[in-house]
Amino acid sequence: MALKIEMLRGFATVARSGNLSDAAQTLGRTPSAVSMMLKQLETHLGEPLFETDRKSKLTALGAYVLEQAERELQQFDNTVKAIEGFAKATHGRVRIATVPSVAGTIIPQVFSRHISDYHNVDIELRDMDSTSILHELSRDRIDIGIATIGQQTAGLSSQHLLSDTFGVICAPTHPLAQEEGPVPWEALANERLIANSLSASIGAEPSIQLHAGALISAHNLTSIMGMVHANIGITVLPKMVINAINSANLVFRPLCGPQVKREIHLLRRADSTLSPAARLLERHILEVATEISQDTLI
Missing domain, CATH: 1.10.10.10 (Winged helix-like DNA-binding domain superfamily/Winged helix DNA-binding domain)
Structure with missing residues (x-):
């Protein structure tokens, strides 16, 4: 026995x-x-x-x-x-990497609403650029990624999360800040552009020409915003970036013309199954993103 x-x-x-x-x-x-x-x-x-x-x-x-x-x-x-x-998704570990704008807007709302659901879940959150997120997913170092994907979808399960409008960001005293409505690309021809990796991803020909003449390129958001606030020049960034840093002392005006939106996707490896806790977090992210899209982005 x-x-x-x-x-x-x-x-x-x-x-x-x-x-x-x-x-x-x-x-x-x-x-x-x-x-x-x-x-x-x-x-x-x-x-x-x-x-x-x-x-x-x-x-x-x-x-x-x-x-x-x-x-x-x-x-x-x-x-x-x-x-x-x-x-039951009350225990476990979830590794998530997201672009900074989502880390500063959607993710805080997810946890402010649902933090009690994750008391015994070990959540590792990192913010990084989209290329790094795709790399981490390919190496199975994260469970969920939130990024723009372009043509790099091999081996990934992708779900559209939201569209984010690009716009011109300038100081309140800048001439562009004195008007309202979308800004045509032609209006930026003589502006001093502070280029960045996000604005450089816009494939429209006017954007390519504008970036070809940029004298300053910066990668750190704090540096970019500091120079814009000092009226050294203007920059082009998605609206969620401004929402994430809560910069009320800068002016955002959307761009008009082709290809002035970025598409952000919720990503995971196609050959893996998410844990119950990760699936719960994914659902909460989708719910909050839908609300934000309806309220502010569309």
């Missing part, structure tokens, strides 16, 4: 209760069934576990078995709890 975990649980309950009646009630079984289980355990071990039939005093073997049983039961119960928690 093989020892079973419920046999150890039954013995430990009797040992802690000191009698069959109370132990049977705790276990939800009859006293005779518990007594039979104890006899099977003692037969298997070849030695008695209790000094008397009253089950109030353990033998030396009984004391040793109780010590080992309680240790094993705690480990077993913790394992079951972890497995069930993982399946």
